[in-house]
Amino acid sequence: MKKWILVLSMSFAFNAYGEIVTGEKCGDNCTWTFNTETGKLTISGTGDMYNFPQWEGDTLVYRSYWHSDTPWVDFSSSIYEVEVESGITSIGQYSFWDTAVTKVSLPESLTTLGLGAFQYSDLPEVSLPSNLTTMNHAALHATSITDLVIPESVTSVSTYAFGSNALENITIEGNIELNKSMFYGEEDITERIPNLMRIYCLSSNESCNALKTDTDIGSKITSYTKETGVYKLEDGTMFASPNDMMSGTNACTDLDSCKATVLQNKGYCTGEACAAMVAAENTNHPIEYNNKSYASIDDLLKGKHMPKRIYTLDEANTVAGAVNRISIRYR
Secondary structure: OOOOOOOOEEEEEEEEEEEEEEEEOOEEEEEEEEEEOOOEEEEOOOOOOOOOOOOOEEEEOOOOOOOOOOHHHHHHHOOOEEEEEEOOEEEEEOOOOOOOOOOEEEOOOOOOOOOOOOOOOOOOOOOOOOOOOEEOOOOOOOOOOOOEOOOOOOOEEEOOOOOOOOEEEOEOOOOOOOOHHHHHOOOOOHOOOOOOOOEEEEEOHHHHHOOOOOOHHHHEEEEEEEOOOEEEOOOOOOEEEHHHHHHOOOOOOOHHHHHHHHHHHHHOOOHHHHHHHHHHHHOOEEEOOOEEEOOOHHHHHHOOOOOOOOOOOHHHHHOOOOOOOOOOOOO
């Protein structure tokens, strides 16, 4: 007797690296694949991912509270790595809720982290993209993240967005409206984030400065300034990255060396080439990189290159110096 098996919305492929599982869409223009051998889930496509579970009008469907009804829910305990490829603009609510993920790669195209996106996952660290604008309720809540950097691009942060037992240090890059509810809602700080040591805020962040008087969280706030990618504490100590500042390691000896380290960390140059870029800025010369000119290192870091222009003879001679002067002979 023959038996027929019908498989709906799920396909399987085999290769040397294990079983590759694909299934129903996870967004109007988003697809997913899961490698059962490596535990890697890959999200591909463009635009927003779906929310999981779906809303019914204004009411959230809590019937699936203990699992999120994602297309990959059957693999949740085996998902150790998530790669969201370039083109995806938002991670839907509860997408990676309560998974075993310990490594994640997020694209620069990403602008939104949905409600509970990584809540209750095993994620120990994450690099948030520089175009992220919105972190919804509990997006990184109850993870294993110890040190977190909120990029300057973020303008909206909801309650419990990044509170967890593991969180030790957090750097706020921009001037977002900061309040206690982002960390631990209305509950006791010692219950929600018992290991929190420092919240690093820009000295210009008025809401952060206002929290310094709060008895629960005020003593944990440290102000810093940022110049050309260099992080400077109130005592004058400088660092080339927020992670160095939070760990208190690799302090810079002077501003120029710190700028050079920033450039090297970003992959623009190495060694003497980085020092030459800093020297060019100090002498008011354009910074040259990848066939483009930048008015300053800060503009280079922000990708704001100068438009190409035609130099006059006098300008060219000024740059070239006495030895390499250009002359024009008329007949």
